[in-house]
Amino acid sequence: MATTLLRGGHVMTFDADGHEYRDGCVLVVDDRIQFVGACADLPRRPVDRVLDVTGKLVMPGLVNGHSHLSMIFGRTLGPEKRLLEWLDVQMPLMEAFDEEAMYVAQMLGCLENLKNGNTSLVENLFSTHPDGYMPEDAAFQAISDAGIRGTVARAFEGRHFRPSFMETLDQQARRVTDLAHRWHGAGDDRLRLSIGPLLPWCMTEEMYRETRALADDLDLCLHMHVAESPEFNQLIARHFGREIRQVELLHETGCLGPDVQVAAVSDVSQREIELLAETDTRVLLDPPTRLFWGTGFPALKPFLDAGLTCGLATNGPAANCGQDLFESMKYACATAKTAADDPLALSRHRVLRMATSEGARAIDRDHQAGRLEVGMKADLITVDLRQPHLSPTLDIASALVFSAKGTDVREVMVDGKLLIENREALFIDEGALLRQADVIARRCLRDAGLHRYLHQ
Numbered sequence: 001m002a003t004t005l006l007r008g009g010h011v012m013t014f015d016a017d018g019h020e021y022r023d024g025c026v027l028v029v030d031d032r033i034q035f036v037g038a039c040a041d042l043p044r045r046p047v048d049r050v051l052d053v054t055g056k057l058v059m060p061g062l063v064n065g066h067s068h069l070s071m072i073f074g075r076t077l078g079p080e081k082r083l084l085e086w087l088d089v090q091m092p093l094m095e096a097f098d099e100e101a102m103y104v105a106q107m108l109g110c111l112e113n114l115k116n117g118n119t120s121l122v123e124n125l126f127s128t129h130p131d132g133y134m135p136e137d138a139a140f141q142a143i144s145d146a147g148i149r150g151t152v153a154r155a156f157e158g159r160h161f162r163p164s165f166m167e168t169l170d171q172q173a174r175r176v177t178d179l180a181h182r183w184h185g186a187g188d189d190r191l192r193l194s195i196g197p198l199l200p201w202c203m204t205e206e207m208y209r210e211t212r213a214l215a216d217d218l219d220l221c222l223h224m225h226v227a228e229s230p231e232f233n234q235l236i237a238r239h240f241g242r243e244i245r246q247v248e249l250l251h252e253t254g255c256l257g258p259d260v261q262v263a264a265v266s267d268v269s270q271r272e273i274e275l276l277a278e279t280d281t282r283v284l285l286d287p288p289t290r291l292f293w294g295t296g297f298p299a300l301k302p303f304l305d306a307g308l309t310c311g312l313a314t315n316g317p318a319a320n321c322g323q324d325l326f327e328s329m330k331y332a333c334a335t336a337k338t339a340a341d342d343p344l345a346l347s348r349h350r351v352l353r354m355a356t357s358e359g360a361r362a363i364d365r366d367h368q369a370g371r372l373e374v375g376m377k378a379d380l381i382t383v384d385l386r387q388p389h390l391s392p393t394l395d396i397a398s399a400l401v402f403s404a405k406g407t408d409v410r411e412v413m414v415d416g417k418l419l420i421e422n423r424e425a426l427f428i429d430e431g432a433l434l435r436q437a438d439v440i441a442r443r444c445l446r447d448a449g450l451h452r453y454l455h456q
């Protein structure tokens with residue numbers, strides 16, 4: 001039985017009553033929290049390791065509800081392109097991946113997420129289907145090796161997409177069933193699988209219904225992009241040959257519910273918000289990426305008024321060039337205030353819950369992560385408050401949302417294992433990984449014929 005005590009920090013629990021402890025302690029036994037509270041109340045017992053976290057904040061690890069780690073080698077490429085043109089750069093690059101490239105991309109993405117304080121993530125993986133290996137296996141292996149709490153949300157493309165990425169419903173069923181049996185719930189439920197369409201015009205209505213049936217058969221969540229922009233809704237109407245919006249289409253095909261996560265939501269009507277609320281569908285918001293594309297952002301306050309469970313996301317590292325959920329918190333508040341013309345549209349306390357406890361609920365991890373409570377999995381981070389840009393720290397919640405950055409995270413623990421200490425990765429040689437990623441990314445760019453991006 002391994003015991004670790006974090007002692008002397010300011011502890012924010014994000015439990016139902018929002019308990020905080022100024023001189024707080026968190027005792028971790030194996031993979032779970034056994035005590036959280038004031039140090040004065042800590043029962044006396046021997047511990048294997050004491051971490052002095054004086055001057056630091058201790059809080060639950062952040063929950064990044066939607067990313068594309070497989071696109072990490074495309075970071076910084078095509079930042080002035082429109083979204084669908086940008087995909088035309090990214091997809092050839094991903095077609096050049098082999099198993100090693102996929103594994104290293106995923107590992108680099110896990111490391112970046114952990115160093116930003118994200119202890120849970122959803123990797124929305126879309127990939128070609130090469131002979132000889134399953135890209136999802138490489139992703140799961142990297143997530144397993146890194147130690148992060150991760151779901152691979154496998155994307156389906158049935159039509160109107162780059163041919164090497166497409167598959168039939170039968171192929172989807174066969175591959176998903178195989179993956180579910182080998183990975184879903186592995187690592188004491190640290191690893192999970194979910195499925196869903198990548199883009200709505202890759203689907204027929206039958207494909208939506210069959211994908212929903214497959215998820216039900218295997219007890220998987222659905223995870224998908226929804227209504228990313230007004231252009232997307234126009235494309236949906238054209239492809240389905242009638243005036244229908246995406247959330248309405250999902251409702252008709254049975255693809256809404258508490259086990260459904262809709263990501264990157266931007267252009268939704270009041271009726272669509274009501275449908276999401278009536279079905280208790282979970283919403284994942286990525287404001288920095290919406291601003292990166294310049295395609296508009298959701299009003300957000302109507303989501304909160306409707307009682308929706310909302311989590312936060314960064315989206316992929318190539319789509320906003322980072323994985324910093326502190327940035328997502330700040331821009332969620334900024335866009336909500338702007339859209340509503342109301343400084344009270346989204347409070348700092350609510351957005352912090354969206355990044356922790358509410359975010360964990362949004363991705364069906366609320367019994368594991370997002371709160372520091374006795375019996376919960378020990379997924380936690382420390383944030384160094386003793387820095388110029390966080391001083392004076394008169395209001396910690398405000399400092400976290402509006403001043404802190406992912407680089408202020410010092411320690412990261414998942415499942416009771418310390419993965420980052422004083423910003424140093426303990427599970428991998430970071431320098432060697434960065435060198436390997438650079439070599440592989442350049443090789444993939446050359447193989448993809450994207451030489452023009454090698455010399456910028």
Ligand SMILES: [Zn+2]
Pocket residue numbers: 066067068124225263264315316
């Ligand atoms: Zn996305």
